[in-house]
Amino acid sequence: MTTPSESKVQQAAKTEAPKAGGGPTGGKGTDVANVRTEGIEFPFPGYLNNIVRQIAIKFKPRNPAARLKAEVRFLIHRDGSVSDLTFIRRSGNFSFDLEAQGAVEAAASAMAFGPLPDGFPDDVLPVVFSFDPEFLK
Template identity: 40%
Template structure:
């Protein structure tokens, strides 16, 4: 009995082995996968646009032109400025009124501590006083003489406090200088915009040929 069972088991095992062989023959084993080989590749940057080449020969004339212009212009401007300044000075000299003179001498007046921006008024009183200055001495005797007379003008133009401030050394010349101021009384009224009620004046009389 045991031998019979052993034969049966052996037969079953053989059948199983034969079945496996048949199955493996029908479904062959899959082909082994091939290994893919990769070659290292270097990344190269895409070449950009070629940079424009600078031509030195073309730049040199431009630099020469730009350097020449600023050198020439300041000279022309300075010459024109000097010419205009000279013309302006000549014009100012022509337009500046000459001071009233006596026998060719210059006569000046100074104001006593007052800001008096009215040149037309000063010109008027100069003309009036010098018109009344009539020295009785000769021009030869009057040459080089200078006398200073001080006086005050009130708002209405009236003269007061007349005195000989600087003597010339010639009695008749000094006396006539004082009389010229007194003869001019009253002078034109002070300008309405002038804030002070009185104006002190130092008037200089100069004699010459």
């Protein structure tokens, strides 16, 4: 025999967690596994989630089913501006790489990342972002 509280626990376990959304259309994953801050302690997961979300919204590869991956590095400055966008690893597909670069540039132009959090002591945040359609759905 189950008690009422046990029944609620079992019911909650069966309920799926909501899917992370990437804006009004939803369906864009925002897995923080896509973004790294190498060598920097950055205890602001909400800011990192926003980086992923903003890039995911703007990333529109021509063939999302292709198993292509690319990795870029860029700097986010205190005011939220972005500089020094470079590829660490290209996908081998010019179109995919261009879409990846364009997604970061579009987010940067819109100042979509926002200023760095007040609690972050440095003036620049180095970011490594992995474009993997497996996570950016």
